Amino acid sequence: MSAAPALAPIVALAPTGPSDAELVERVSNGDKWAQEAMYRRYVRLIASVARRMLQPTDVDDVVQETFIIAFEKVGQLVQPSALKGWLLQIAMSRVHRKFRFRRITKLFTGDDGRACLAEQVSAGASPEVIAELALFDRVLGKLPRSVREPWLLRNMVGCSLEEVAAACDCSLATIKRRISDAQGQIDAMLGEGL
Amino acid sequence: MSDSYQRFRDSLEPGYSEQEIRENWQRIEDRQGPVKVRRNMLSLAALGTCAVAAAVLFFGSTKSSSTDSSIANLTAVDQSISMEAGATLSAHEATNIALSDGSALSLAPNAKLNVIGNEGSRFVTQLQRGNVHFNVKPRGPRTWEIETGIATVEVVGTESKTKACW
Numbered sequence: 001m002s003a004a005p006a007l008a009p010i011v012a013l014a015p016t017g018p019s020d021a022e023l024v025e026r027v028s029n030g031d032k033w034a035q036e037a038m039y040r041r042y043v044r045l046i047a048s049v050a051r052r053m054l055q056p057t058d059v060d061d062v063v064q065e066t067f068i069i070a071f072e073k074v075g076q077l078v079q080p081s082a083l084k085g086w087l088l089q090i091a092m093s094r095v096h097r098k099f100r101f102r103r104i105t106k107l108f109t110g111d112d113g114r115a116c117l118a119e120q121v122s123a124g125a126s127p128e129v130i131a132e133l134a135l136f137d138r139v140l141g142k143l144p145r146s147v148r149e150p151w152l153l154r155n156m157v158g159c160s161l162e163e164v165a166a167a168c169d170c171s172l173a174t175i176k177r178r179i180s181d182a183q184g185q186i187d188a189m190l191g192e193g194l
Numbered sequence: 195m196s197d198s199y200q201r202f203r204d205s206l207e208p209g210y211s212e213q214e215i216r217e218n219w220q221r222i223e224d225r226q227g228p229v230k231v232r233r234n235m236l237s238l239a240a241l242g243t244c245a246v247a248a249a250v251l252f253f254g255s256t257k258s259s260s261t262d263s264s265i266a267n268l269t270a271v272d273q274s275i276s277m278e279a280g281a282t283l284s285a286h287e288a289t290n291i292a293l294s295d296g297s298a299l300s301l302a303p304n305a306k307l308n309v310i311g312n313e314g315s316r317f318v319t320q321l322q323r324g325n326v327h328f329n330v331k332p333r334g335p336r337t338w339e340i341e342t343g344i345a346t347v348e349v350v351g352t353e354s355k356t357k358a359c360w
Contacts, residue, residue, distance in 0.1 A: 033318075033339070033341060036219065036310070036311075039219055039222065040215065040219075040310075043209070043210060043215055043218065043219075044208060044209040044210055044215075045209065046209070047209030047210040047214070047218075048208065048209030048210075049209075050209075051206075051207070051209055052206075060214075060218055060221070063210075063218055064218055064221055064222050064225060067222050068222055068225055068226060071226065117202075117206065120206045120207050121205050121206060121207070122205060122206065122207045122208075124205075125205040126205075129201065129202065129205045130205075132202070133202060133205070133206075136202075155199040155202070155203075156199065156202065156203060156206065157203075158200075158203050
């Protein structure tokens with residue numbers, strides 16, 4: 001290594017990575033690095049949402065479209081700190097678009113495009129967990145989308161109630177009621193052995 | 195949060211692997227702004243086969259000139275050190291890393307450097323912690339971007355010492 005004298009140190013003052021509000025501002029100014037940082041901060045969450053809702057073939061489309069739309073429309077985000085909920089909302093709108101498309105193709109393929117939880121287990125999952133997830137798949141298939149999606153976001157993705165409300169574009173009270181409805185129906189169906 | 199479902203979440207595959215994250219970012223970059231392009235292409239198609247053929251030739255030549263695949267990704271001389279995107283370089287003691295293009299990194303004790311992108315003509319790092327001395331070969335084939343909190347340093351060929359205060 002060269003022994004040439006070093007330049008003055010460059011010191012950055014941020015105690016942590018850029019906040020969501022900073023990222024939003026930078027992305028709206030066309031900063032490519034901020035786009036990538038925003039993507040890397042939230043891509044796992046968005047992919048997780050898409051995976052729990054849709055079949056694997058549709059997941060990449062939803063992820064890519066979510067971020068492309070977000071980068072285009074980030075200037076319209078009124079409250080930059082609400083970025084996470086806003087991204088979830090965009091992702092859910094893309095998920096619904098896929099479901100609309102699948103409703104048409106279902107006539108030919110018989111497939112509604114819904115995810116199968118039991119097929120998403122990681123390598124070390126126990127047979128009991130796989131069996132229980134398969135039961136959930138059967139029960140969830142009988143629930144209307146309006147209650148199934150909040151339940152999945154809350155329990156299988158791990159979103160907070162506030163995030164689920166933002167994703168579904170509903171009030172917190174509505175989301176609590178829908179999740180509770182879904183849980184009641186699931187418990188009842190599991191209690192009846194389906 | 196009531197977490198009787200935590201064990202199910204733990205058993206499900208995560209949203210994306212690091213490789214999927216990189217691949218999808220590449221596709222997003224490729225697709226950015228494509229909606230207008232696609233609409234324009236549809237309009238062009240109406241002009242006839244000749245116009246389409248011309249457009250294909252045009253886009254083909256643009257693409258081949260804009261993506262220089264001849265530049266190999268940056269690697270460490272010591273093959274055991276990964277410089278791929280997603281890799282993390284950290285050192286408990288002062289460490290020198292010689293790189294394939296003649297550049298070198300010198301990590302101070304406890305420094306931590308994340309590799310964000312390594313795509314031939316572009317090398318992007320994020321200095322998460324500590325001090326790193328960058329000795330970048332002048333007039334090299336790639337631009338270096340070093341993210342340090344709210345500042346991004348672009349280096350063409352120089353020597354600098356960078357400190358992170360995240």
